[in-house]
Amino acid sequence: MEFDPPLQSGLLLRRYKRFLTDILLDDGQELTIHCANTGAMTGCADPGTRVWYSTSNNPKRKLPHSWEIAQSPAGHLICVNTARANTLTRELLERDALAPLAGYDTLRAEVKYGEENSRIDFLLQGQGRADCYIEVKSVTLLDEREGAGLGYFPDAVTARGAKHLRELMAMKAAGHRAVLLFMVLHTGIIRVRPATWIDPHYSQLVEQARLAGVEILCYRPHLGVQRMEPDGFIPFESVLCDPSVADKSGIG
Known part of the structure; x- marks a missing residue:
């Protein structure tokens, strides 16, 4: 882009x-x-x-x-323009440049779905394949107190994000494919965690969604001051890796 x-x-x-x-x-x-x-x-x-x-x-x-x-x-x-996360995601999906999400026949954006009056960022469909619902979130918060290169989401309490997680879990339970895609738009971030200290409820829902089969992917493009280009996926770190954090979040 x-x-x-x-x-x-x-x-x-x-x-x-x-x-x-x-x-x-x-x-x-x-x-x-x-x-x-x-x-x-x-x-x-x-x-x-x-x-x-x-x-x-x-x-x-x-x-x-x-x-x-x-x-x-x-x-x-x-x-910092969060709309660019969706613009770049669409470009990568159209080029089949995101391997875990490649090979579908059709791509639709802003499709109404779910029981909470939501719109999914992207819906992928293909013959003989389960529909794939993709929610995109932009990650820009770098906090290295617990390790170098740690990025977090969200950077503020997000009731809307919690609603999207509930909808994704419902789609997964209905037999569809559900994906939470963190688009990492910060060149210093090399791994992503839920920001439990900012929004513990959202962080708990992320873990519930992951355990329910919602796929969590983190993609970091190569970011320059005039363009964003494909790069690759980076790790998502569950808060369950730290039992003390999980306990505080009410997970487990």
């Missing part, structure tokens, strides 16, 4: 009202751009951070510019 037109950059001044960001351009001009990330953006939004933004030619947009990438103090690149 290539950013077209090419991204431009500036320095972050402030993020406010969730969707607004002020940046300082290299020529000294201040510019307000849109932020499409509703999460906490921990480690991604400190003042002085180098950011890259895209420009839309849609005349109906109030803010034509969107924040796409941040650079952490350690030099890691982070794609």
